[in-house]
Amino acid sequence: MTPGVFDVVPVHQMRGEDDAETKLLKDMCIEAKQYLESFHWCQSAAPRYWGGGVGKVFAIFLFEVDGRTPDIDQWLWVIVGDIPRLYLVVDQCKSPAQAFRVYMELMEAWVALARQGKTSRKLPPVGVEPTPEWADALAGRLQIIRETIAPFINGMDDSATR
Numbered sequence: 001m002t003p004g005v006f007d008v009v010p011v012h013q014m015r016g017e018d019d020a021e022t023k024l025l026k027d028m029c030i031e032a033k034q035y036l037e038s039f040h041w042c043q044s045a046a047p048r049y050w051g052g053g054v055g056k057v058f059a060i061f062l063f064e065v066d067g068r069t070p071d072i073d074q075w076l077w078v079i080v081g082d083i084p085r086l087y088l089v090v091d092q093c094k095s096p097a098q099a100f101r102v103y104m105e106l107m108e109a110w111v112a113l114a115r116q117g118k119t120s121r122k123l124p125p126v127g128v129e130p131t132p133e134w135a136d137a138l139a140g141r142l143q144i145i146r147e148t149i150a151p152f153i154n155g156m157d158d159s160a161t162r
Contacts, residue, residue, distance in 0.1 A: 005075070007095045007155030008049035008062055016055050024055025032061045032078040035085050043068050045076075051096025052153040057081050058145050060096045060153060079103050083141055084126035097155040107142055111135045 011029060016022040029047050036045040045063045053059030058081035065076055077088040077099040086103055093099040110123045114135035128134045150156050 004094050005049070005062065005090060007097065008051050009154065011047045011050050011061070014050040021055040025050070025053065025059055028053070028055065028059045028080050029061055032059070032063070032080045032085070035080065036063055036065065036076065036078055036087060041068050041072050042066070050154075051077070051099065052156070053081065054149055054152050058083060058149045060099050062090075081145075083107070083145065084124070084138070086124050095155045096153045100150065100153045100156065104142060104146065107138060111139045111142070114138075 014022065014025055014029070016025050029050070033045050033047055036042050042065055044066045046066075047061050048064050049062035051060035051062060058079070061078045061080075063076050063078055065072060065074055067073070073089050073091075075090040077090065077093055077096075079086045079088070079099065084107065086106070088099050088102055093102050106124055107126070110119070110126055110130070112135075113119055113123070114130035115132050117130060117132070119130040126134075126138065
């Protein structure tokens with residue numbers, strides 16, 4: 001296990017509510033791996049841990065990364081689902097609950113700017129133009145995730161959804 005990370009489950013022990021959801025989560029893990037490996041700096045990425053989620057909607061994984069140069073972080077969180085994909089460094093987040101909070105904060109900041117037709121280089125790309133329409137669409141998804149997915153993130157407590 002990577003030092004200082006907690007509330008994760010080895011990927012091979014990942015289980016959804018039933019076999020169908022477990023299959024969806026496994027597919028999401030493959031999507032997360034492909035996402036990381038699409039970056040030029042990533043030689044390969046191995047899914048090691050699952051932080052929770054709901055199949056086809058939202059999931060958090062922790063990957064061990066083999067970077068093309070020594071300055072690439074060895075461990076990265078990857079968030080995938082029916083939302084913009086994102087990776088986060090472990091330095092920022094020591095648990096899935098913290099990764100969830102950081103993800104939501106970044107996406108909500110994007111929504112706020114996109115409602116004004118703006119974006120910032122300090123925010124991750126979301127794959128669409130920053131328009132009020134896209135902002136509203138993402139805001140709706142984020143609200144659903146905040147209300148329904150948070151209980152399925154390992155280590156999540158009530159304060160994480162506020």
